[in-house]
Amino acid sequence: MNIPIDYYLILSGFMFIVGVAGVLTRRNAIIVFMSVELMLNSANLTLVTFSSYLGNSVGQLFVFFVMTVAAAEAAVGLAIIIAMFRNKLTLNIDEINILKW
Amino acid sequence: MSLQLALFILFGAVAAISAVLMITRESPVISALFLILNFASLAGLYLTLNAQFIAVTQVIVYAGAIMVLFLFVIMLLKPEHEKFFSIHPKMKIFTFIIALIVFVQLVFMIVFSQTLKSSGPNLAASIKAGTIEEIGRQLYTNYILPFEAAGYLLLAATIGALVLAKKKFE
Numbered sequence: 001m002n003i004p005i006d007y008y009l010i011l012s013g014f015m016f017i018v019g020v021a022g023v024l025t026r027r028n029a030i031i032v033f034m035s036v037e038l039m040l041n042s043a044n045l046t047l048v049t050f051s052s053y054l055g056n057s058v059g060q061l062f063v064f065f066v067m068t069v070a071a072a073e074a075a076v077g078l079a080i081i082i083a084m085f086r087n088k089l090t091l092n093i094d095e096i097n098i099l100k101w
Numbered sequence: 102m103s104l105q106l107a108l109f110i111l112f113g114a115v116a117a118i119s120a121v122l123m124i125t126r127e128s129p130v131i132s133a134l135f136l137i138l139n140f141a142s143l144a145g146l147y148l149t150l151n152a153q154f155i156a157v158t159q160v161i162v163y164a165g166a167i168m169v170l171f172l173f174v175i176m177l178l179k180p181e182h183e184k185f186f187s188i189h190p191k192m193k194i195f196t197f198i199i200a201l202i203v204f205v206q207l208v209f210m211i212v213f214s215q216t217l218k219s220s221g222p223n224l225a226a227s228i229k230a231g232t233i234e235e236i237g238r239q240l241y242t243n244y245i246l247p248f249e250a251a252g253y254l255l256l257a258a259t260i261g262a263l264v265l266a267k268k269k270f271e
Contacts, residue, residue, distance in 0.1 A: 019120070030178075
């Protein structure tokens with residue numbers, strides 16, 4: 001525990017920003033979805049860092065629940081992407097606009 | 102240089118570089134493989150933070166189950182090449198400038214905040230907090246209700262994924 005907490009937080013912030021840039025610049029629905037997973041993981045890294053530096057296990061419990069929600073989200077999201085691909089034969093999120101009229 | 106710092110630099114560099122490569126590659130399969138590398142190096146970072154249980158869960162759930170699902174869907178769909186529908190290059194440059202500004206702001210806030218500078222790290226408490234014994238005790242006593250709710254959430258997600266992916270909707 002002899003390295004400053006700032007290092008972990010800055011790495012986590014960097015990964016979050018990379019995830020945001022991925023969501024904004026990519027147009028492939030699956031890659032946008034993977035960037036969201038990257039952002040979730042950077043938040044997990046922050047939670048584990050604070051949990052470890054404070055000696056309190058509640059942060060790691062939160063990470064456990066975040067992983068559960070991420071697994072559920074991946075299953076449902078990929079099912080939605082498969083259904084979309086069946087209907088429109090594309091993964092371009094600029095063309096998937098059936099809720100807009 | 103201590104071992105923890107060396108391991109942090111190794112895993113942190115791999116995590117940061119693979120994250121950047123993940124959003125810049127054109128092929129979705131290669132992006133997914135770099136994301137797996139990123140998750141695996143995050144598991145190593147969790148080990149340097151004495152979080153053994155979370156590190157193992159990260160490898161099994163994220164780098165294992167979730168990314169296999171992603172790769173499976175990518176290879177099932179075989180999407181057209183992204184060159185045909187990428188956004189304008191000026192928009193990309195604009196996005197990266199905005200992201201850089203936000204990152205500099207974040208670093209400024211983290212470096213100049215005083216929240217945790219005073220509290221000294223406690224190695225024994227940190228190691229105890231990361232064991233599966235402590236996490237399991239918390240999970241089955243104080244957090245039993247969220248634990249049950251997570252079970253129902255997974256059940257609902259299973260049924261929802263089946264219904265959504267089963268047949269064509271109008």
